[in-house]
Amino acid sequence: MCGADYVTAITSVMDRVEGFKRLGDALLEIDKELETRTGGQEALHGSRGGSCIYSRPNDVAMTISEAMEGRHRAVALRECPGFISGEFVYIYPPGIPILAPGEWIGRETLDVILSYIDKKLPVQGLADKELQTINIVDQT
16 A cells, blocks of 8 residues: 555565565665655654654654543634644554644644645545545644
8 A cells, every 4th residue: 555655565464475575675775765865864764863753753742642632622624733733643544643632733744634635535534524624623
């Protein structure tokens, strides 16, 4: 499976050792090619430890349960940086959260979410199926 900036390799008990070797060799070749194109490991992985959104943690303001049990209000998705998320945002597959309840919504994370929406990727988790608003934790 793949998305805008990731690939998920799914294996099964029916896969053979030769298939794993081919996959490993291919991934190493891809890394080598990317390193050459981007000028080394620092450029490849970025300053925050990875070029993929899943390797960039969001700051946590409260636990998931505190955020989900708290009062919420909807705000325009494009105006949500600086608020605490009250819901999950993810692409399925693979279903790994880009944003979880209780996390501060940062500009970088929002930009990725908006780019996924613009690319018509399956952004899910938001109560607003039109992907225009997000429920944030209402701290007023």
